[in-house]
Amino acid sequence: xxxxxxxxxxxxYSITYLRQTGLPAxxxxxxxxxxxxAQVDQQMSTYRSDSAIERFNALPANRCQTMPAPxxxxxxxxxxxxxxSEGSYDLTVEPLLNLWGFGPQGRGEKVPSAQALAxxxxxxxxxxxxxxxxxxxxxxxxxVDFNSLAAGYAVDTIAARLEAMGxxxxxxxxxxxxxxxxxxxxxxxxxxxxxxxxxxxxVAQRILAVDGYSVSTSGDYRNYFQQDGQRYxxxxxxxxxxxxxxxxxxVTVIHPSALMADGLSTLLLILGPVRGWxxxxxxxxxxxxxxxxxxxxxxxxxxxxxxLSGAKAE
Numbered sequence: 001x002x003x004x005x006x007x008x009x010x011x012x013y014s015i016t017y018l019r020q021t022g023l024p025a026x027x028x029x030x031x032x033x034x035x036x037x038a039q040v041d042q043q044m045s046t047y048r049s050d051s052a053i054e055r056f057n058a059l060p061a062n063r064c065q066t067m068p069a070p071x072x073x074x075x076x077x078x079x080x081x082x083x084x085s086e087g088s089y090d091l092t093v094e095p096l097l098n099l100w101g102f103g104p105q106g107r108g109e110k111v112p113s114a115q116a117l118a119x120x121x122x123x124x125x126x127x128x129x130x131x132x133x134x135x136x137x138x139x140x141x142x143x144v145d146f147n148s149l150a151a152g153y154a155v156d157t158i159a160a161r162l163e164a165m166g167x168x169x170x171x172x173x174x175x176x177x178x179x180x181x182x183x184x185x186x187x188x189x190x191x192x193x194x195x196x197x198x199x200x201x202x203v204a205q206r207i208l209a210v211d212g213y214s215v216s217t218s219g220d221y222r223n224y225f226q227q228d229g230q231r232y233x234x235x236x237x238x239x240x241x242x243x244x245x246x247x248x249x250x251v252t253v254i255h256p257s258a259l260m261a262d263g264l265s266t267l268l269l270i271l272g273p274v275r276g277w278x279x280x281x282x283x284x285x286x287x288x289x290x291x292x293x294x295x296x297x298x299x300x301x302x303x304x305x306x307x308l309s310g311a312k313a314e
Contacts, residue, residue: 001185004030008037009151010047011175017162018169018185032161037174040154043068044146046094056136057094057143064137070157072131074149077259081267082126082238085279089267090238092128094145095120100243102234121241151177152216152262159258179214179258194252194288205299206288208309214258218265219250219290235269246272247292254286254308273300280304 004026005014015033019026045051049058056065078091099120101109112120128140136144146153151174158172159179169182171190180190189209194217208215220235220243235244251268255261264285268276273291277300280287286305291298 002026002029004033006030006034008154009041009045009175013037013154013174014171015158015162015173016171017167018182023167024165029162029165029167032165033158036157036161037154040070040150040157043071044074044150044153046143046145046147053144053146056138059138059141061141062139064132064135066134067136069134070153071146072134072136074146074153074259075129075131075136075144077263078149079126079129081263084283085267085271087126087239088237088270088275089148089263090124090126091144091146091148092124092126092142093236093238094143095123096236096238096241097145097234100236117241124238124241126238148218148266149259149263151175152214152257152259155179155214155258155262177214177216177258177262180210181212183211205290206309208254210254210309213254213256213308214261215252215254216258216261216265217250217252218269220244220248220269235266237270244270244272246274248273248276248289249292249297250290251276252288252305254305277302 001016002019003014003016005012013033015029017029041048041051043052046054048054052067052071056067059065075091081089099112099116123141123143125140125142128138128142129144130137154174155172155177156179158174159181162170162172171180172178178192180192183189189211192208192210192215194206194208236242237244248269251265253261253265253268255264268280268287271279273289277289280302284304286308287302288305289300291300
């Protein structure tokens with residue numbers, strides 16, 4: 001087995017693969033993987049002012065900007081997720097994140113005034129975005145944040161590159177988003193541990209055998225603040241302009257696409273334990289819910305998740 005790893009997107013990436021005769025050496029794989037990650041960062045990072053999306057975010061209302069194809073693809077995917085969630089999921093919530101103190105321009109975590117919230121909500125809403133040919137346009141001063149999609153997109157792109165290089169047995173991971181295919185050296189499947197959402201320590205809650213699928217977990221148990229006895233998470237419902245207040249602590253999604261797993265786990269977390277569960281059932285999405293209860297957590301999984309958690313992709 002060969003492994004490479006390094007920093008990316010404020011976190012890390014890691015690739016483990018079964019090296020067989022004729023397959024590229026780790027140094028060659030590293031160059032290809034880091035080329036993809038650098039491109040994603042250059043296009044989609046909200047933490048660098050020279051990225052394509054931050055240049056777009058700096059534009060005033062009623063302007064367009066020519067964009068790379070991956071950005072236009074992600075905007076289209078996000079539009080579908082927004083429409084299917086009745087606007088709860090939304091790529092343009094960055095001004096809200098900043099206002100509440102969670103975003104890259106945040107000025108301390110606090111509950112904003114009603115007036116400040118009303119002003120910022122004028123600059124939030126996926127309906128203010130549109131794709132025209134190779135351009136992204138806005139009719140309000142919205143800002144796009146790809147944090148719920150970019151890592152998944154990167155993993156899909158890396159997986160496709162590995163396959164093109166003849167590597168068919170691998171585990172590719174970036175910032176926690178991952179995809180596994182094929183087998184390990186001993187012939188066993190790749191095994192993924194789901195973590196119990198605890199603040200004090202990491203505990204494996206469920207082990208998945210994955211072949212040809214991506215796994216994404218979204219949770220609100222690490223990034224939150226408390227004020228006046230109320231807990232405020234970094235997961236926002238764009239319809240209300242506020243952090244979600246339900247009992248769903250985390251969601252894990254299994255999907256053939258890391259991009260879709262990434263977006264869907266975020267969408268389900270926003271929708272919560274009732275609306276999210278119903279959505280997953282209607283769309284046949286493999287989902288693993290961890291719900292807060294008085295004495296800990298309650299686990300709820302659907303049939304699609306059980307079917308996929310030990311399956312091989314066709």
